[in-house]
Structures are given as C-alpha cells and as structure tokens.
Amino acid sequence: MKLALPELRREWVLLAIIAVIVGAVGARAPVFLTWRNVQDIANDSAILAILVMGQLMVLLTRGVDLSVAANLALTGMLCALAGRAFPNLGLVPLLMLACAAGALLGAFNGLLIVHFRLPPIVVTLGTMSAYRGAIFVASGGAWISDHEIHPLIKGLPRETLWGLPALVVAAALVVAFALWLLRWRREGRDLYACGGNPAAALVAGIPVSRRLMLAYTLSGLLAGLAGLLWVGRYSIAFTELAAGYELTVIAACVIGGVSIAGGVGSVGGAVLGVLFIGVINAALPVIQVSPFWQQAIAGVVILVSVVLNARSQRSPGRQILPRAQGVAA
C-alpha cells in the first residue's frame, strides 16, 4: 500500500492546484464561477479527454502516438464528406464510420510497430504526415464549411443527455470505459506490464504484440470518435484541422502524471491533466492575459510537472532496492 501513496498524493496536489487557480480567478472575476462557464470548460475539455484516454493507453506501453491529431482530422473529413454525399445517413452509421476509420488508421500504426518492430515515435511521425496529406487528397484541398456539414454531425455536440451536454456525456463514457479497462480487465493491466518491463512481460506470457495492437487501435478509434465530434462542434472540416493538437494531448498526459517511459499513469491523473489545461485556457482571457501567453504557459507547466513527476518517482525506488543499488554501484 505504501507504493500507491506518492501517486495518490500527486493527484490530490494537482487537484488542489486546480482548485486554487479556479478560486483565485473566480475571486477576481466572478463570471468564472458561473454554471455557464463551467459548462464551457467541460465542453472544451471533452474532446481532449477522449483523445487523452487513447494516448494514455499507448503511453503506458512505452509508446507514443503522434498521429492522433492527423487521424482526428482525416476521420472528421471522411465523415463530413460522407455526410455531404449521403444526406440520408443516420447518426449510427456516421458514428460507426468514424470509429471504424479511426480504428483502421490506428491499427495501421500498430501493425507497423508490432509487425516490423519499428519505434513508435518514428512510425507515428510518418503516419502523421501521411494522414494529413490524405485529407488533402480526399478533399482536394477544399474546405467543407458550415452549410455542407450533415445536420446530424452538427447537432450531435449540441444535444443534451440527462441534462448534460452530449460532448461531456461522451467523454464521461470514454473515461469510464478506460477506467474499467485499465483497472479491472486483464488486457488493461497487461498494458502496464508491457510498458513497465517489456522483456519481463513477454517472459510472463503476456501476448505483448496483441496488447500493443489493442492500444494503438483503441487510440485510433478514440481519435476517430473525437474527429466526428470536433467537426460537429466547430462545424468545419479542412486539411489543417487540429494541427499540432497531438502535443496538447501529450502535454495533458504528462501534466496528469503519466510517464513517457511507460508503465506509470492513471485515468484519474490524466483527467486532471485535461482539466488543468481546460481551466488555464479558460482563465487566461478572463484575467485579461493576452492569448499569446497560452503556449508559453503550457510549456512552463509541462516542464514543471515532468520535474515533479521525476522527483516523486525517484524516492520510492531508493527505498525499495537499497541493497540492489549498492551491488550495482
């Protein structure tokens, strides 16, 4: 139980920091604490949360998926094109198309990584440009603007379910699924093992290749779902959609305490990371800081949180293996 303590504490610290920021900004500008603004932040964070759950699974296996934003944009464009070509398409086929296309693109990453034993960062770097270019080829470089987007796609993020915006409900469902998978399912626990020590995982009889495939396919599937929601929310599809967003996704994971070296990270932490970014982005305009500061602040936050991560992960290591370290030195 002692092992779980630092990780737990870290998440509480992050939560406290978020609460302090919300309180401080709210004290200066009460509009920040209104229900309306809370809804805005939740809506803005929902798509990021969906992407972060996929990225979390990949990061846990000691991999990384840089192609999520390109996958999101390509799937979004495919859905928009399908919606334009077949105006009678229902919501279920559209959702299935988004998930299937996203999962296929993710599985392609997984195939290259597992089958050819290529480093994930390089593979997804390559597919990132490849998918981005494919959008241009599919759309001919044209924008699909508001009036051409299928009304069901546009309507989806504006629906309310059980009194909550559909975007938030979708994100909550995805988070619940990730929690279930990573906590109570063997497949999910295996992801931790694959990233913690790949060689040991293989020796312990874990089908590492299949688990990696699962992680990349799920990351792709969630990116596809996010693509449909993104196109609906902003009512536009174009080639440069969400360009560079993969770094925000990874940043949210890192802030939430997910280790880039694999094997460490929790759904709760990742959600807090998303919330942190959402709160910061919403707070800056309220306290009248130029939006130009957003990126620089995000950079500082990432650096500070990785330094804190490294600190909190190093101390338990010393306590567990004092003798082994002595032998090695």
Added chain:
Amino acid sequence: MKVLGGWERVLILLIAAVYLGFGLGIEGFLSPYALADSTYNVSEKALLALAMALLVVAGEIDLSIAATMALASLAMGFAMRAGAGLPLMLLAAFATGAACGWLNGWLVTRCQLPAIVVTIGTLSLYRGLALVLLGDQAITGYPETLATWGNGSVGDLIGVPALIVPIEFAVLLVLALAVGLFLHATVPGRRLYAIGANPVAARFSGIAVDRYRLGVFVFAGLMAALAAVLLTGRIGSTRPNLALGWELDAVTIVILGGVAIEGGRGSIAGTLLAAVLLGSFTFALGMLNVAGLVMSMIVGLLLIVSMVLPSLGGRVRAAWQRHRMPAQA
C-alpha cells in the same frame, strides 16, 4: 573507416533515380540553375538535421529545435531594432540559440528527464515566448549582407560568377564535413556512439556522459541559430511562426539517413544524402505543381517505407536461406 555503408549506397541510388527520372521527365530539371535552386529549401533543414543526428546518435532528441530558430531570429531582430550592428546581431542570435539548447540539456542531465518530454515542453515555451514577444507583428528591414548570405552564391562572393553554388549549400557542406569528421574520426565523437548505445556502460567506462549530452544540446541550439540567420536572411523577415514544424522535417531527414532512433547507430554521410534526396525530390514535385501537403504525405510514406524495407529485406533473405538450407544438407 567505411564511409559508405549499405544504407548510404541505397540513398545514392535513390538520388540518382530521382535525378534521372525527373531529369528525363521534367524539362530544365537538370539545368545547373535548377540544381542550385533545389538546394535552397533543404539547406537550413539539413543544418538542423546535422545537429539532430548527433543528438539521436547519443540517444537524445530535440523537438524544440525549430522553436529555438524562431527565438534566435527574434533576438537578431530585436538587436537590430536596438541599433546593433551585424556582429552584435549575430552574437544575439547565437547566444539565444546556445541558451535555449543549454536549458534543454540542463533539464535532461540535471533533472534526469527524457529528452522527448523536455523538448516538447520547451517547444511550447520557446514558440510561446516568440508569440508573446512579437504577437502578430513581423520584423523586417534586415541589412543587405544577410540577404546575400541567404540568397547569394559562392561565385558572387569570390568574384567568379560561373560558380553558382548557393552560399547556404556551401555552408552546409563545410559543416557536414566538420561534423562528420568530429563524429566519425575523433574520440569525443566515437564516445557519442557509446553513450547512445548504452549510457550506463559508457558512464562506467569513464565517459562524462552528462557533459557530452549537455554539449550536444548546446550545439543543437547553435546550429538552430545558424539556420535561423540564414533563413531570416533568405526570406528577409522574422515572424513568430518562423520554421514552424521543421523539427519533424529534421527528424525525418535523420531517420531516412539511417540513424537509429534508439541511438548508437548512424552516419553523417547518410544524413547529408537523405537531406539531398528529400531536397531534390520535393523540388521536383514542386516543379510538377504537386501541392505542399501531398508532398509531406509522400515524405511521410517515404519515411515509413525506408524503415520497413530493410526489415522486409531481412525477412526475405532469411526465408531464402531457410529454403536453401535443406538443399545444401
């Protein structure tokens, strides 16, 4: 020392194929002026790639290298606005580049953080600072000398008009030679391989691993500053989005050049050849009016294929040998 390994030969063949294929297909592609032109769009990126090759060989990576360029160019612009002469402007650029690189290296060595996370953070930070300092403005009005460095040819400089090799390309060749000699023929260079292959073993064999890492990061900052000076001279202005996304191009060149992303393997000859290959290829596609995004898609696919091919080749060879074994026995 073997200068040209198997992969470098493949690259030479590919370059020959590009020049022959496009030379026959496109009128004027093989004229000396077109050849000189084709080096412009790749010279600065190749400078980044040289530094990136050293980093990757040593097991590190710098994703903030293009953002460093933006800051270095900005520093040069601000120095000019403050009334500094050309030497002081250059000093400002190189000092900024070195400072950015040093911060990366300090975080990686002192806080023991993975370079990819650190440089994702500093990418955000440096680019964000450029945005904060410059907003949506641009700095223009650079001295004539800078424009000459960026656009001129060696012939103009030494008074032999027939020599139309661009200055940028000449700078690249000289630096490639210097970096290549350093990496392949000096003790510190060979030690970078040892560090990349096994940092712990390198440390135990008496190499000051952290000092080398820090040094390589600072070198990357300096190279970014040099690339920034040349690029700023060539386009004549500084904007916060200068060289946006170039870090990925530099990584692509390095990987295509046969440097292993896990560190410890690779050559400068391969990196330079990959840069020339990409430069000529994209220039030819440009002459064929292929859109920029399709080009980047092709480059992404090229990156993946270049990694899959050796693996496929190995498999085919293994299968062939299995097939022949019984016959020999």
